Amino acid sequence: MENKSIDVHNITVSYSGAPVLWDVDFELPTGVLAGIIGPNGSGKTTLLKTIMNIVKPVSGNVKVFDSNIDKVRNRIAYVPQRESVDWQFPISVMEVVLMGRYSGKNLFKRTTKADKEIAREALESVRMLEFKDRQISELSGGQQQRVFIARALAQKADLYFMDEPFAGVDMATEKTILEILLKLKDEGKTVLLVHHDLRTVREFFDYTILLNTRLVAAGKTAEVLTEENLNSAYGARLTLLEEVGKEIKKKDFPLREKDFDDK
Amino acid sequence: MNEWIFDIWTIITASTVACTSAILGSFLVLRKKAMVGDAISHSVLPGIVLAYIVSESRASWVMLIGAAVFGVLTNIIIEFLNKKAKMNADASIGITFTWLFAIGVILLAYFTEGGIDLDQECVLFGEISMINLDKVLVDGNLYLGPYAFWFIFPVFIIVLAFVVFGFKGLKITSFNEDYAASLGIRNGFWNYALMSLVSLSTVMSFESVGAILVVGFLVIPPASAYLLTKRLIPMIVLGCVFGILSSIIGFYFAKSFNLSISGCIVCATGIIFLVNLIYSIIRDRSRKNISIAQ
Ligand SMILES: Nc1ncnc2c1ncn2[C@@H]1O[C@H](COP(=O)(O)OP(=O)(O)O)[C@@H](O)[C@H]1O
Ligand SMILES: [Mg+2]
Numbered sequence: 351m352e353n354k355s356i357d358v359h360n361i362t363v364s365y366s367g368a369p370v371l372w373d374v375d376f377e378l379p380t381g382v383l384a385g386i387i388g389p390n391g392s393g394k395t396t397l398l399k400t401i402m403n404i405v406k407p408v409s410g411n412v413k414v415f416d417s418n419i420d421k422v423r424n425r426i427a428y429v430p431q432r433e434s435v436d437w438q439f440p441i442s443v444m445e446v447v448l449m450g451r452y453s454g455k456n457l458f459k460r461t462t463k464a465d466k467e468i469a470r471e472a473l474e475s476v477r478m479l480e481f482k483d484r485q486i487s488e489l490s491g492g493q494q495q496r497v498f499i500a501r502a503l504a505q506k507a508d509l510y511f512m513d514e515p516f517a518g519v520d521m522a523t524e525k526t527i528l529e530i531l532l533k534l535k536d537e538g539k540t541v542l543l544v545h546h547d548l549r550t551v552r553e554f555f556d557y558t559i560l561l562n563t564r565l566v567a568a569g570k571t572a573e574v575l576t577e578e579n580l581n582s583a584y585g586a587r588l589t590l591l592e593e594v595g596k597e598i599k600k601k602d603f604p605l606r607e608k609d610f611d612d613k
Numbered sequence: 614m615n616e617w618i619f620d621i622w623t624i625i626t627a628s629t630v631a632c633t634s635a636i637l638g639s640f641l642v643l644r645k646k647a648m649v650g651d652a653i654s655h656s657v658l659p660g661i662v663l664a665y666i667v668s669e670s671r672a673s674w675v676m677l678i679g680a681a682v683f684g685v686l687t688n689i690i691i692e693f694l695n696k697k698a699k700m701n702a703d704a705s706i707g708i709t710f711t712w713l714f715a716i717g718v719i720l721l722a723y724f725t726e727g728g729i730d731l732d733q734e735c736v737l738f739g740e741i742s743m744i745n746l747d748k749v750l751v752d753g754n755l756y757l758g759p760y761a762f763w764f765i766f767p768v769f770i771i772v773l774a775f776v777v778f779g780f781k782g783l784k785i786t787s788f789n790e791d792y793a794a795s796l797g798i799r800n801g802f803w804n805y806a807l808m809s810l811v812s813l814s815t816v817m818s819f820e821s822v823g824a825i826l827v828v829g830f831l832v833i834p835p836a837s838a839y840l841l842t843k844r845l846i847p848m849i850v851l852g853c854v855f856g857i858l859s860s861i862i863g864f865y866f867a868k869s870f871n872l873s874i875s876g877c878i879v880c881a882t883g884i885i886f887l888v889n890l891i892y893s894i895i896r897d898r899s900r901k902n903i904s905i906a907q
Contacts, residue, residue: 399791404795423797436643440843440847449789453796454797454798454799457779457781
């Protein structure tokens, strides 16, 4: 593969007991939208964290842009899973987005005007600028997710890791996020995101990584999302889930959270 | 010398401890490690006893070194249990300090039996009402406050400088560890730096103002401030204000009724917390009503 963005080589990860990832091995080219899918607890979050070396693998290694991750940290951006965020923390939207401009090197320096301008632009692009002085608990789920995406955008990276950016968001936010993903791809950036909705995966994602502790399949979406692969990742439950999903879609069931501040 | 000067110095000393503790305590509360101060107040006991055994000296600075070493050791064990052995933060803290305290009790019992007179209270349970017995006098008559104040003041300056210069690092590692790690920021460094300063400041304050007061200052005023504000800097400043207010109220209350000053100051922090809690409950309820009415 030419122009590899990520090269995951035989990684095995365990927290304390049984392995959470077992001998996972795949490559990803640059300039693609790629999805990690798999059931709950299948190690999707752990995979992202291992690629970024936040979690250390028991064995195996990872290369990002053909080098050690520590050499290319200024080229990656991260949107953590929303469950991992302390939403009651006394911090404003703007302060969160400005963190996108922090790095191991500039921590003792003042935030510059240019950084503030970049943060404003990032907020603008997710249509959250008017909320910049709110505390993060005073936002709806969709707005919170948009703020964290703005923080990643403010990093001006080449490779974006997003952990379930569509979880708990309203329709408008879903649309905004999809637009942003496609725009990033247009600019030649690479996005790797954990995702649940197979419909959008089929429609928008070039690459798919199907995970259930072991790697079930990785490659072009159409080749990966076969009945057989899905069954081996999810068991028979999935087909049922997909049916339910279709039904809900048909009836346009109001399952989504109302975006109370957007009215 | 006028008695009110002593009173003022007692309040200034308590307030200095209050501010040092509120600044550090704000981060402890946000990192859900508020009990670390309490843990340290117990787990330094073996350090004090060992320092005495080794040096055979009852000089307080020797014991302070012993205490400081064990304060840092406490953090290392807590971190190890938490990060490497995957225990919850509260279990890690609970295991560490009860265990170290027990060792301290055994050591103390063993060596006091041998006829050595070591009073743990001389280090752990100082009482702020006594600080004016140790005065700093220049030329025999210019009074520059109690010795305890000049002991604690440099710690306050160090803590203040650390938080001012390290503010971004402390903020991001308290808020979002994984994200900080993805940026190449070293969470371990910030955690140890913060915890070492907590150890240093608690241990340095024990002797002069008493463990209860330090541990109380570390948690209660920042927790009160947390209820009132939605920003980090106002939270820290308000924590300091509540600590100073408690020192003044507690001091005069204790003086009027001839009670323990440290005890009354801690009670005052508790009462301020209660007032804030009631206020925040009423505020949240009325907010909810407004949003329902809309
Ligand atoms: N910090 C942790 N310590 C111990 N176990 C963990 C930790 N994080 C995740 N796990 C476990 O690892 C497994 C995979 O978790 P995760 O990577 O979060 O899965 P997913 O994101 O696919 O839901 C789960 O069984 C989870 O309970
Ligand atoms: Mg996950």
